[in-house]
Amino acid sequence: MEFVLQPWPWYVSGFLIALVLFLLLMMGNRFGMSSNLRTLCTICGAGKKTSFFQFDWKAQKWNLLVAIGAVIGGFIAANFLSIQDGVEISQETVESLKVYGITSSETSYLPTEMFVDVSPKNILLLSVGGFLVGFGARYAGGCTSGHAISGLSNLQLPSLIAVIGFFIGGLIMIHVFYPFIF
């Protein structure tokens, strides 16, 4: 039980993600979470004006169930399968975050300075971040699960291009924009 309560090592986690990929393939589906964002648009009525959202969302119900499961899984993991809240990132990372005034890595799963303190600036950051993720995922035709896991596993060159794009964007954000943001 002790092993379960500690953060899981990368090889256990990687194995379990591959298991999720395998189970969804065996169910006759594909692993890809960002499609749910499009389905949510359709449920909200986006199909009335825009053809991109005109599809039978009930065909995607299975994926919404996976997303609801992911919410429940987060609840179970945080409340019953964890004894510590902090994240053991490298000392180098801890030091570099101090410069930005972020010091909660030992006590919180996410930086409280950004996700718990409700300030107009934080709401703006989370809104912009979410918007870019949603826009970019659909533009690229997939996210981390659809391209980095499913696509690369199927040796798809388009997915490799997308993953390179993910990294270019991530590196620009952290190394160019962060000093101005924080």
Place this chain on the structure above:
Amino acid sequence: MKNSLYLSIGILFGITMYKSEAASWFRIYEMFNFQSFHMYGIIGVAVVLGILIIRIIKRFNIKSFYGVPICIEDKEMSVKRYLFGGVIFGLGWALAGACPGPMFTLVGSGFFSLLIVIAFAVLGTYCYGVIKDKLPH
């Protein structure tokens, strides 16, 4: 029955995302600073096993649990949409520290501010759908 299987797979996925710390903003920040092997190890193991799984499914024509052949379509080749879309996604991933799977997991683990991220991710998806035909693909 089928519904509860999807829900169970989702629960397994959610627990894995949380316990692997792949859903933590700190790990994403650390990854983009190349200061730990952790995230690369997770994605690396998942992809190596994923390649084996898909090879085996294709080689032995393995059928789904429901007896239907599994055919995995190739993605349409292009550079622009994957590169531009990917860069925009990466900017958001590094800022919010969460991609579309972990966003849901984090709401369950009690970080309700992620609902803002999800709402705007839906809005971003909507805006893409509206201006899609004007973008280079």
